[in-house]
Amino acid sequence: MTKQKTAVVIGVGPVAGLGGALCQRAAAENLHVIVAGRTQAKLETVVASINAAGGNASVVVTDTTSEEQVARLFTEAENIGPVDLAIYNAGNNMPGDILDMDSSYFEQAWRVGCFGGFLFAREALKKMQPRGNGTLLFTGASASLRGKDGFAAFTSAKAGLRTMAQSLAKGYGPKGIHVAQVIIDGGINGDRLRERMPERLEKAGEERFVGLEGLAELYLFLYRQPKNAWTHELDVRTHLENF
Numbered sequence: 001m002t003k004q005k006t007a008v009v010i011g012v013g014p015v016a017g018l019g020g021a022l023c024q025r026a027a028a029e030n031l032h033v034i035v036a037g038r039t040q041a042k043l044e045t046v047v048a049s050i051n052a053a054g055g056n057a058s059v060v061v062t063d064t065t066s067e068e069q070v071a072r073l074f075t076e077a078e079n080i081g082p083v084d085l086a087i088y089n090a091g092n093n094m095p096g097d098i099l100d101m102d103s104s105y106f107e108q109a110w111r112v113g114c115f116g117g118f119l120f121a122r123e124a125l126k127k128m129q130p131r132g133n134g135t136l137l138f139t140g141a142s143a144s145l146r147g148k149d150g151f152a153a154f155t156s157a158k159a160g161l162r163t164m165a166q167s168l169a170k171g172y173g174p175k176g177i178h179v180a181q182v183i184i185d186g187g188i189n190g191d192r193l194r195e196r197m198p199e200r201l202e203k204a205g206e207e208r209f210v211g212l213e214g215l216a217e218l219y220l221f222l223y224r225q226p227k228n229a230w231t232h233e234l235d236v237r238t239h240l241e242n243f
């Protein structure tokens with residue numbers, strides 16, 4: 001019997017977050033979703049929501065900055081079925097003035113925002129390359145494209161992730177692997193915003209924040225593209241964004 005193809009999504013938190021929405025959308029595409037992140041209880045809630053909708057998913061608790069854990073993630077995914085879609089969604093926006101910044105703070109932003117992307121991409125490509133097939137996607141932010149006062153750590157990590165993804169696309173596109181990225185230019189309307197900045201949401205209004213459903217559709221649009229018409233980078237914002 002042919003095994004169901006898998007999607008590995010790392011950087012999953014609440015159901016109403018980008019990671020959660022990407023998992024649900026990939027499951028609706030008939031992929032078995034490997035839901036990966038740091039907090040088991042959140043991952044299990046995402047899996048339960050997928051199962052309730054008739055989809056298949058499993059939890060693999062993984063810190064994306066751990067070389068050993070990321071390798072194990074892909075081994076476990078391939079035991080279920082061939083990894084056809086891999087999404088690097090982890091990110092840790094930690095603003096702060098550089099004079100107040102401990103060196104470990106800067107390094108940690110890079111570890112999650114960039115280095116983890118390298119570990120994840122390497123393991124995904126090891127599995128996909130022999131088959132000459134697969135899609136590897138990265139989540140970017142406004143920080144991928146430009147610096148901003150107070151965001152030196154985060155912007156340097158996201159910009160590094162972006163150019164790494166470009167390099168991989170050039171190297172692995174000819175080998176049949178679609179490497180692409182989605183640059184989200186604006187705040188996301190999800191639990192993170194609701195919990196951390198409810199007043200910002202209240203003041204600006206929901207319309208000013210990028211919707212989860214539309215975002216998840218973009219990733220799946222990239223996944224479904226035929227090999228003779230690939231997009232490498234998409235940028236997305238609300239109609240009200242001043243860019």
Ligand SMILES: NC(=O)c1ccc[n+]([C@@H]2O[C@H](COP(=O)([O-])OP(=O)(O)OC[C@H]3O[C@@H](n4cnc5c(N)ncnc54)[C@H](OP(=O)(O)O)[C@@H]3O)[C@@H](O)[C@H]2O)c1
Pocket residue numbers: 010011012013014016017018019020036037038039042062063064065089090091092093112116139140141142184185186187188189190192193
């Ligand atoms: N939120 C926004 O407004 C916004 C805007 C533009 C771009 N983005 C990008 O979108 C992506 C998702 O952000 P989100 O805010 O919507 O969050 P989310 O997808 O709901 O959750 C992301 C999850 O990543 C997990 N994570 C953090 N460090 C990790 C690590 N070392 N290993 C594994 N998982 C880790 C966190 O887990 P824990 O819950 O365990 O901490 C968090 O819940 C990020 O790449 C972010 O830069 C976000």
